[in-house]
Amino acid sequence: MKKLYTLGLTLAAVLIPLASATSAQAGPTICIPANSKAVFNVRFSAAWENGIKLINKNNGRIIRTFNNYYRRGAGGEWNQGAGAYQTGIFARRTCVNVVGMHKRSGPNGSVPWRTSRSRVWRSNPPQIGFEDAGDNDFNDASVTARFIRRPTTAMGFRGKMFCAPGGTRLTFHARFSALYENAIRIIDRRTGRILHSYNNYFGRGAGGEWNQGQGSWRYVTRGNSQCFTIDGLHKSSKPNGNNPWKRSRFRSGGNRIGFEDAGDNDFNDASLSITARR
Numbered sequence: 001m002k003k004l005y006t007l008g009l010t011l012a013a014v015l016i017p018l019a020s021a022t023s024a025q026a027g028p029t030i031c032i033p034a035n036s037k038a039v040f041n042v043r044f045s046a047a048w049e050n051g052i053k054l055i056n057k058n059n060g061r062i063i064r065t066f067n068n069y070y071r072r073g074a075g076g077e078w079n080q081g082a083g084a085y086q087t088g089i090f091a092r093r094t095c096v097n098v099v100g101m102h103k104r105s106g107p108n109g110s111v112p113w114r115t116s117r118s119r120v121w122r123s124n125p126p127q128i129g130f131e132d133a134g135d136n137d138f139n140d141a142s143v144t145a146r147f148i149r150r151p152t153t154a155m156g157f158r159g160k161m162f163c164a165p166g167g168t169r170l171t172f173h174a175r176f177s178a179l180y181e182n183a184i185r186i187i188d189r190r191t192g193r194i195l196h197s198y199n200n201y202f203g204r205g206a207g208g209e210w211n212q213g214q215g216s217w218r219y220v221t222r223g224n225s226q227c228f229t230i231d232g233l234h235k236s237s238k239p240n241g242n243n244p245w246k247r248s249r250f251r252s253g254g255n256r257i258g259f260e261d262a263g264d265n266d267f268n269d270a271s272l273s274i275t276a277r278r
């Protein structure tokens with residue numbers, strides 16, 4: 001994600017007030033859902049110079065510019081040639097004006113830019129083509145977009161269950177404050193598989209099935225979304241093979257779940273907090 005911040009800074013430095021020619025060229029619109037980033041992909045299939053400008057309609061700022069003659073004669077205002085560009089995360093729904101333009105020539109400072117006609121091939125996911133002449137293939141420049149939802153702070157526990165959108169980088173942080181043996185298991189709800197486990201006597205008498213003592217474990221969620229069950233277990237003793245495991249009572253809220261191994265109800269004998277990293 002560092003890369004995104006760097007890009008953000010770079011963009012801030014090159015934000016140019018809209019040229020009057022550009023602002024007059026209203027094009028089709030692509031809207032990025034709230035709490036999402038977009039990956040725009042631009043392709044060219046043209047001999048004449050073609051350009052695409054992505055403009056944030058909320059503030060008029062240029063998000064990214066593409067040119068089929070980038071570094072082959074195009075002017076300095078263009079950010080890249082064909083290919084992908086990934087935006088940062090937009091907290092609010094943000095609509096982007098997709099402006100297509102072309103010259104009736106290759107790069108040539110004395111030939112004017114013209115607005116390209118556009119065709120919306122598909123609206124979801126968006127695919128827009130632009131036409132620079134008369135053959136109406138509408139592929140002289142084309143733009144597609146896909147959106148990647150990011151977790152919001154609304155992500156939290158429901159009982160012992162915790163869910164997060166796919167691709168979320170989670171850190172599970174376990175703490176213990178107990179004399180009795182306590183353990184926490186992170187279980188994938190769909191498969192029932194134990195993904196990771198903690199034990200406060202790890203390396204000090206606990207069995208071999210535990211992954212670590214208190215501390216952090218990192219995991220990137222799979223699929224569209226992934227849910228976990230967080231289980232707390234304890235013995236009413238220190239590690240002792242003759243004593244059975246019991247399920248710990250729990251209390252959860254926000255991004256934290258706490259477990260109780262006895263009767264003082266501090267619910268901190270074992271606890272787990274979950275944070276999402278950007």
Ligand SMILES: [Ca+2]
Nearest residue numbers: 132137138140
């Ligand atoms: Ca064409």
Ligand SMILES: [Ca+2]
Nearest residue numbers: 045137139140
């Ligand atoms: Ca073409």
Ligand SMILES: [Ca+2]
Nearest residue numbers: 261266267269
């Ligand atoms: Ca307790």
Ligand SMILES: [Ca+2]
Nearest residue numbers: 177266268269
């Ligand atoms: Ca305690």
